[in-house]
Amino acid sequence: xxxxxxxxxxxxxxxxxxxxxxxxxxxxxxxxxxxxxxxxxxxxxxxxxxxxxxxxxxxxxxxxxxxxxxxxxxxxxxxxxxxxxxxxxxxxxxxxxxxxxxxxxxxxxxxxx
Amino acid sequence: xxxxxxxxxxxxxxxxxxxxxxxxxxxxxxxxxxxxxxxxxxxxxxxxxxxxxxxxxxxxxxxxxxxxxxxxxxxxxxxxxxxxxxxxxxxxxxxxxxxxxxxxxxxxxxxxx
Numbered sequence: 526x527x528x529x530x531x532x533x534x535x536x537x538x539x540x541x542x543x544x545x546x547x548x549x550x551x552x553x554x555x556x557x558x559x560x561x562x563x564x565x566x567x568x569x570x571x572x573x574x575x576x577x578x579x580x581x582x583x584x585x586x587x588x589x590x591x592x593x594x595x596x597x598x599x600x601x602x603x604x605x606x607x608x609x610x611x612x613x614x615x616x617x618x619x620x621x622x623x624x625x626x627x628x629x630x631x632x633x634x635x636x637x638x
Numbered sequence: 639x640x641x642x643x644x645x646x647x648x649x650x651x652x653x654x655x656x657x658x659x660x661x662x663x664x665x666x667x668x669x670x671x672x673x674x675x676x677x678x679x680x681x682x683x684x685x686x687x688x689x690x691x692x693x694x695x696x697x698x699x700x701x702x703x704x705x706x707x708x709x710x711x712x713x714x715x716x717x718x719x720x721x722x723x724x725x726x727x728x729x730x731x732x733x734x735x736x737x738x739x740x741x742x743x744x745x746x747x748x749x750x751x
Contacts, residue, residue, distance in 0.1 A: 561742075566744070567744060568728070569681070571739050614680050616680075622694070623669075623736060624669055624686055624732045628681050629680050630679055630680045
C-alpha cells in the first residue's frame with residue numbers, strides 16, 4: 526500500500542538557518558504530493574503541492590520538488606523564522622483517491638530567536 | 639466565510655461508551671472526510687462522504703460509522719469505545735470528492751478512560 530516516510534524529528538534551528546525536511550514515498554501509481562503544516566492550536570493547512578514529476582510547489586518561502594526517480598518530495602526554506610515553528614506533514618494522494626490522503630508521521634520544527 | 643467547524647472541541651468518555659462528533663464543511667464544499675490523529679502521529683483516513691453516501695473507507699473497524707446530511711454536514715460515530723480510540727479527530731472538506739485542496743477543522747480531542 527501507499528506510504529510516506531519523513532525524517533525523524535524533532536528539528537531545532539536558529540532563526541535565518543536553512544531548513545530541509547526529508548520526505549520519501551511509496552505509491553502504486555502517479556500520486557499528487559503535499560506538505561501540510563499544523564501550527565499550535567490550529568487545524569492542518571495546505572502549505573504547497575505538486576501534481577506531477579518535476580513540478581515544484583512553493584509558498585511562503587517554502588519549496589519542494591516532486592522527484593519521481595528518487596520518490597522524494599523534500600521541503601526546503603532558505604531562511605526560517607520563529608513563526609515557522611510548527612509540525613510539518615508530508616502527504617500523498619493517488620489519482621483515484623480523491624480526498625484520501627496518506628500522511629507521514631510529521632516533523633516538529635522549532636525555530637529559536 | 640466560515641471554514642470547517644467541528645464540535646465538541648474536547649470530550650472525555652469511558653470504555654464501552656459511544657460518541658458522536660460533528661462537522662460543518664466550508665461554504666461551497668460538498669465532500670467531507672474524517673481522519674484520526676493519534677498523539678505524535680500523522681492523520682489516518684477513516685472515511686469520506688459525498689452525496690450522503692460513504693464513498694471511501696480506510697482501515698477502520700465497523701465501530702466507526704458516519705453520516706452526511708443534505709446540508710453537507712457530517713457526523714462521525716464511534717461505538718464500544720476502546721482506550722486506543724483516544725485521539726484528535728479531524729474533519730476535512732472539499733468539493734466534488736476532489737483533492738484540489740482539503741480544508742481541515744481544528745479537530746475534536748477525544749479521551750477514553
